[in-house]
Each structure stands twice: as structure tokens, then as C-alpha cells.
Amino acid sequence: MTTTALPAAPETGPAAGPRARVTALVLATAGFAVNFWAWALLSPLGPTYKELLALSPFEVSLLVAVPVVVGSLGRIVLGALTDRYGGRLMFALASLAGVVPVLFLAFAQSYPALLAGGLVLGLTGATFAIGVPYVNAWFPPQRRGLALGVFGMGNIGTAVSGFATPWLAERFGRPVPFLVVAGALVLVGLAFLAVGRDAPGTQPASEPFMTRFLAAARRRDTKELAGMYALTFGGFVAFGVYLPLYLKAGYHLTTADAAARAAGFVLLATLARPLGGALADRLDGRRVLGVALAVVTACAIIVSFTPVMPVATVAFLTMALALGLGNGAVFALLGRAIPAPMVGSATGVVGAAGGLGGFLPPIVMGLILQATGSYAIGLMLLATMAFGAFVYCWFILGVRSE
Numbered sequence: 001m002t003t004t005a006l007p008a009a010p011e012t013g014p015a016a017g018p019r020a021r022v023t024a025l026v027l028a029t030a031g032f033a034v035n036f037w038a039w040a041l042l043s044p045l046g047p048t049y050k051e052l053l054a055l056s057p058f059e060v061s062l063l064v065a066v067p068v069v070v071g072s073l074g075r076i077v078l079g080a081l082t083d084r085y086g087g088r089l090m091f092a093l094a095s096l097a098g099v100v101p102v103l104f105l106a107f108a109q110s111y112p113a114l115l116a117g118g119l120v121l122g123l124t125g126a127t128f129a130i131g132v133p134y135v136n137a138w139f140p141p142q143r144r145g146l147a148l149g150v151f152g153m154g155n156i157g158t159a160v161s162g163f164a165t166p167w168l169a170e171r172f173g174r175p176v177p178f179l180v181v182a183g184a185l186v187l188v189g190l191a192f193l194a195v196g197r198d199a200p201g202t203q204p205a206s207e208p209f210m211t212r213f214l215a216a217a218r219r220r221d222t223k224e225l226a227g228m229y230a231l232t233f234g235g236f237v238a239f240g241v242y243l244p245l246y247l248k249a250g251y252h253l254t255t256a257d258a259a260a261r262a263a264g265f266v267l268l269a270t271l272a273r274p275l276g277g278a279l280a281d282r283l284d285g286r287r288v289l290g291v292a293l294a295v296v297t298a299c300a301i302i303v304s305f306t307p308v309m310p311v312a313t314v315a316f317l318t319m320a321l322a323l324g325l326g327n328g329a330v331f332a333l334l335g336r337a338i339p340a341p342m343v344g345s346a347t348g349v350v351g352a353a354g355g356l357g358g359f360l361p362p363i364v365m366g367l368i369l370q371a372t373g374s375y376a377i378g379l380m381l382l383a384t385m386a387f388g389a390f391v392y393c394w395f396i397l398g399v400r401s402e
Helices: 018-039 043-053 057-085 087-106 111-136 141-172 175-195 209-218 220-251 255-282 285-303 309-337 340-372 376-395
Strands: none
Touching: 018 057, 018 087, 018 111, 018 141, 018 175, 043 057, 043 111, 043 141, 043 220, 043 255, 057 087, 057 111, 057 209, 057 220, 057 340, 087 111, 087 175, 111 141, 111 309, 111 340, 141 175, 141 220, 141 255, 141 309, 209 220, 209 340, 220 255, 220 285, 220 309, 220 340, 220 376, 255 285, 255 309, 285 309, 285 376, 309 340, 340 376
16 A cells, blocks of 8 residues: 555644543534434335335435435535534534424425425535534544544434334324424534533634635545545445335335334444544554445445345445444544644535435436346446445555554
């Protein structure tokens, strides 16, 4: 592997005690989890909407993908705003604003209404770009990989949605999970306003939005990490939102069973994220990322043949583990390579790439399924992309974690 490295961020940590750091991390992780549950409300109900509204596979794919793309692009804006106004205020405002689309979707009855609600709902997924700079500012460089990995466990909100959303809808009625999430978002917003605070010494960015955004986007390390995150997090999101449909069509599972298995995939990937960050803190983060990409390649090839359920289960869970490790490694690298005042803007760029990486696969899979009646081509495309990223990571990637 090449030893060419880009300059790392200066090692400046806040003068704060462990208790304050833990409080900030717990608050950010819980807030991220609730917002991600909101972001993932539509995907577990995709099969339900398909039957109720007689939707085509492409229409269902578009429905579950719209919040993903909006959340992706919204990260650019929220990340830059966090550099300017701080994570405490932005997390509170974004969470409270998310209540509006959640309540709207609770009572939406038509496909256009669901698309419109999903469009605005996507902003809850953009809160990721608030949490990364918020957490990053609280921890010294040698501990940021683990801290950001723990924060990334807020992805578990997607797993919670996979388990709880269909169950609540079937047991108490379709609006109920939306009402529960709306209440949780209100609590998150109020908690940040009441007890949240920004890290000591945090300095708001003074440059205009476009200046900061373009400066972050032009950095080689930002562009490289954006590409890697588009694959690792994009794969995580894509399977999180599309796996229930894949399992139901390929293995004839019930809606609840398919959603529960997809939630297990998300849960394992989420739990692996802090491990990826911790390994990147201790080892060369590029090697952690490279190994993860190699594993994703192998698993995507296996599942493309629609093997028997036990083999498919092992392959999907192994892929989930690898994607989680890769996610953690990417942000461990980012936390060390990007200067502190630019972390929010860089996170917006990298996070947007990851979200867009999750938007395109469900659309492509839906089109391929309609054209061929099979998922094989789409999964082989994933394997090809993962292998290309592995080669780049192992031999070319210039970002270093040391």
C-alpha cells in the first residue's frame, strides 16, 4: 500500500471532562437514532403501500428512496450550518422541524402525498452532518474514531424502524408509528435545548457558506472519503430500505419476517461501526477499510445467485459487518484528516455522497427487477463497484489515520 499521506488535522481537543464528553456523545447518539427512525419510517411499510395502492416495483423503490436522496443533499447544508451555528442549536431545530412531515405522513392516503411527505422527511436523515462535527469537537484526535463510531450507532434507528414500525402499524393502526416518532422528535429537540451544549473552545466559522463548502469539496481527502462512504454507507442504506422487498420476492417471506431480517442486517452493521472506528484508531484506517471492501465484494457475488436461505443469511450478515466496519473507518480517517473548523462542511460532502450512494441502488434494483425479473445483475454491479473501491483503497488512497 502506498505511504503517500495528506496533512492531518491539528491535534486540538477541548478542555472538557469525561462526564461532559459522555453526556454530549449520548445525547447526540440518541438524537441521531430518533431522527434515523423518522428517516426510515416508509421503507418497512413499503410492501403495505404496494398492496394498498397497487404500486409497481419501481414506484415502491422511488417511494423508499426519496427520503434518502433528500437526506443526502440536505447534509451539505446542515453540515455547513453546524460549522456556523453549532451542533446544539442545529440538532434541536432539525429535530423539531422533522415533526411536521412525520405527522403529515401519518394521515397521507395517496401516492403523491406519500412522495411529498417523504421529500420533506428526508431532512431528518441529514442530521448525521450535524452530529459528526458536534461529537468530533468534544474528543481529541486519538479517540475520535471510537467516538464517531459510537455516534454512528444511531443508525440503529433504522433497525428500530424495521422492527417497531410494521408491528405498531399492524397492532394499533398505520398512523401510530408516525405519532410515536413525532413525540420522540419533540423530546430530542427539547433535550438539546435544555441540557445540550457545544464543546468548550468551539469557534463558529466566519466564512460564507459557499466558500467553506467549496474549500471542503476541493480537498483530495474529502473527495476520496466521499467515494468510499458512497459505497459503504450507501450499501448499508440501500439494503436497509430494499432488503425487505428483496427477501419477500426472492424467498417468499411475510412482510413482518422480511422486515425483521432486514432490521437484523441494519443492527449488525450499526454495532460494527464503533468497532471499525476503534480499529482505525489503532491500525491504519485504510487497511480496515480495504479489508471491509474485499468482504463486501465476496458477499455480493454470493447473494447474487439467490442461494438457499441459510447461506444467504450468513452472506448478508457478513456483508453487514463489513459495511459497518467500513463506515467507522471512513469517519475515523475524516476526523483526523480534516481541520476542525471544516469538519461540518466536509461531513456534509461525504455524508451527501453516502446518502446518494443509498439512493441510486434501490432505483436501479427496481428497474432491473422489472426488466429481468431477477436481482442478480444489480448485486453483481455492487460486487464490481466494491472490488474497484478495494483496489483504489489498497493502492492509491492518500488519506491516513495516523
